[in-house]
Amino acid sequence: MNQPAKLIKSKLLSDILGENFSPVARMRLFSRGVQPNNRLSQYGLAAADKGCLACGNCIDACPVVREKERFQWQQNKRTSMALEAIVGDDCRRCYRCVRSCPQVSKDTKEYVFGFRRTEKFIHVLLAGSIFTLMATGIFLYHYRVDIPAFDAGLLGWLHTLAGVLLMLVPFLYWKMANGQFKRLLKNSWQWNKEADKVWWDEFKAFLRHPVGKVLPHWREFNPYHKFWVCYLCLAIPVLAVTGIINFFSPTMPGEGGWGIFYAIHSLVALCTDLLIITHLYFKLLRFLIRTTADMYKSWKATGTFHYPFIYDQKKSS
Numbered sequence: 001m002n003q004p005a006k007l008i009k010s011k012l013l014s015d016i017l018g019e020n021f022s023p024v025a026r027m028r029l030f031s032r033g034v035q036p037n038n039r040l041s042q043y044g045l046a047a048a049d050k051g052c053l054a055c056g057n058c059i060d061a062c063p064v065v066r067e068k069e070r071f072q073w074q075q076n077k078r079t080s081m082a083l084e085a086i087v088g089d090d091c092r093r094c095y096r097c098v099r100s101c102p103q104v105s106k107d108t109k110e111y112v113f114g115f116r117r118t119e120k121f122i123h124v125l126l127a128g129s130i131f132t133l134m135a136t137g138i139f140l141y142h143y144r145v146d147i148p149a150f151d152a153g154l155l156g157w158l159h160t161l162a163g164v165l166l167m168l169v170p171f172l173y174w175k176m177a178n179g180q181f182k183r184l185l186k187n188s189w190q191w192n193k194e195a196d197k198v199w200w201d202e203f204k205a206f207l208r209h210p211v212g213k214v215l216p217h218w219r220e221f222n223p224y225h226k227f228w229v230c231y232l233c234l235a236i237p238v239l240a241v242t243g244i245i246n247f248f249s250p251t252m253p254g255e256g257g258w259g260i261f262y263a264i265h266s267l268v269a270l271c272t273d274l275l276i277i278t279h280l281y282f283k284l285l286r287f288l289i290r291t292t293a294d295m296y297k298s299w300k301a302t303g304t305f306h307y308p309f310i311y312d313q314k315k316s317s
Contacts (some may be wrong), residue, residue, distance in 0.1 A: 017115050018183055024058045024097035025080040027112065027176070028102050033239065034054060036130055045195065054079045058097035064219075090219035118177040126169050132162035134273050147294045167240045168303050188229035194224045212317075219296045224282070238268050 039247045056078030059065055064087045076082070083097060098104055098112045136159040144152050173181045197221050242265035249258040 011270040013111055014115070014179070017093065017112065018179065019097070020060075020091050020093070022058075022084045022087050022091050022097060023095065023112075024083065024101050024104070025052070027098045027102055027108055028052070028080065039073065052080045053103060055102060057102065058083050059086075061096040062087060063094065064092065088245065092220050116180075119173075119180050122173045122177065129166040129169065130272070130276060131256035133159060133269070134276060135255070137269055138160065138273070144187070144287060160243075163240065163243050166236060170236065184229060185233075188226045190221075191223075191226070199223050213265045228275070228279065235268055235272055239265060239272075241314070242268070 013027070016026050054076075058080055059078045060080065062083060065083065068086055068090075079098075080101075093116065095112050095115070099109060104112075136155050140152065140155055140159060147155075170181075203224075242261045245258065245261045247266055249261070
């Protein structure tokens, strides 16, 4: 494939991978292993199950299918077309479907593997800076007067460096992954009244019955995710401005007329810390909640513990 053709294919694949829609069918039809009469040559939706082997690998790999359908045993529901119908616009862009498809060529898979690498790197930088600010800020706020001046100064400089990194993260995101950065902002500031209301209703039902219910479908731009992005768009500038003022203020933090900026900085930091704890709860304990609920239902129904989202054939029939 010559250089212009490679650029055209890269642009096509980027457009597909940037959508909230299962990409496996089109990734397969762009691959060289598919017969020419089935292969796609331009951007567009794949026609039904064109060229699909119905192996079911994409169905088994998809976390959205696991949450919605648990497991699909029926052969006519183990195709890429069935995957698209089940997932809809709840796709999380994890690309596990593409990785598991035996018909997607190696070069296409490698492109998919690296597509969100920059985005994940930025997320690591953001998380690292926030957690460093959280730890050093809490320690300095409560124990500054109880520790040696050298240690307090060292923690203060570490806090400052983490703050500088936090301010740089949006710029790095914009510079290194401009398309994905614009996509994030565009989708996070758009509110779908009907879909978001359904999500909130499911979320409130989970809070009332955390064992009997499960968390709502965790699509990429759910209200919780959009709230987080909007909050960070407001919190980062406030923390940056008040942090800079506190750093260059002629008095100790919280003293004199500069205390108002210290108070604002501390209040926004406290809100961020509380939201971080909530974020960790939903991100890290999500699978534990789902597994506990499934095992509890299994125990009530059969008296034994197993994972019904894998073995419950009645659910799939």
